[in-house]
Amino acid sequence: MKELAIFASGSGTNAENIIKYFKSSNEINIALVLTNNPQAGVIDKCKELGVECKLFTREEFRDNDNVLNILIDAKIDYIILAGFLWFVPAALTKEWSGKLINIHPALLPKYGGKGMHGMNVHRAIVEAKELETGITIHHVDNIYDNGGIIYQVKVSITPSDTPDTVAAKVQALEQEHFPKIIEKFCLSK
Numbered sequence: 397m398k399e400l401a402i403f404a405s406g407s408g409t410n411a412e413n414i415i416k417y418f419k420s421s422n423e424i425n426i427a428l429v430l431t432n433n434p435q436a437g438v439i440d441k442c443k444e445l446g447v448e449c450k451l452f453t454r455e456e457f458r459d460n461d462n463v464l465n466i467l468i469d470a471k472i473d474y475i476i477l478a479g480f481l482w483f484v485p486a487a488l489t490k491e492w493s494g495k496l497i498n499i500h501p502a503l504l505p506k507y508g509g510k511g512m513h514g515m516n517v518h519r520a521i522v523e524a525k526e527l528e529t530g531i532t533i534h535h536v537d538n539i540y541d542n543g544g545i546i547y548q549v550k551v552s553i554t555p556s557d558t559p560d561t562v563a564a565k566v567q568a569l570e571q572e573h574f575p576k577i578i579e580k581f582c583l584s585k
């Protein structure tokens with residue numbers, strides 16, 4: 397059994413979808429969800445789904461080994477960032493090198509980097525009158541949105557699209573593809 401941890405900072409629709417997808421898997425177990433945000437919707441979602449959700453502080457993440465040790469104690473094989481907004485420290489990217497992946501709501505390298513998350517990305521894309529957007533699932537290293545790309549899929553943008561409708565299109569792609577790519581990725585190693 398591969399043990400997975402999910403990091404999420406927000407509403408947790410991806411985390412919920414991933415947990416449901418692997419619920420009856422006998423190859424992949426979502427052992428733990430971690431969040432930096434006491435207000436995050438993902439906390440209640442985990443309660444409903446019966447998955448442990450741990451809240452941590454910036455100090456526990458960046459300045460000491462508390463989060464690292466939680467992950468080591470839970471024997472985590474892979475880490476999935478699903479709407480997690482903090483920069484991941486080198487201790488984690490080193491320990492889970494090649495086994496730590498993120499989803500980004502655009503076609504990297506476009507619309508990536510610090511501050512480019514969630515609705516900020518969709519607003520920028522509509523403002524720039526892009527004709528397409530999509531999702532990128534990629535490795536995480538020590539530069540924002542820089543790690544090797546594992547998977548991308550595109551969707552068209554029409555002149556009538558707004559940041560909200562673009563967000564809905566991207567969310568539909570995330571729901572359809574992210575769990576399947578996680579499955580392929582974790583079981584291919």
Ligand code: GAR
Nearest residue numbers: 406407408409410479500501513514
């Ligand atoms: C998702 O769209 C994800 O791609 C994005 O945050 C959203 C989280 O939604 N991630 C980033 O912007 C990372 N830079 P969720 O909490 O409902 O899963």
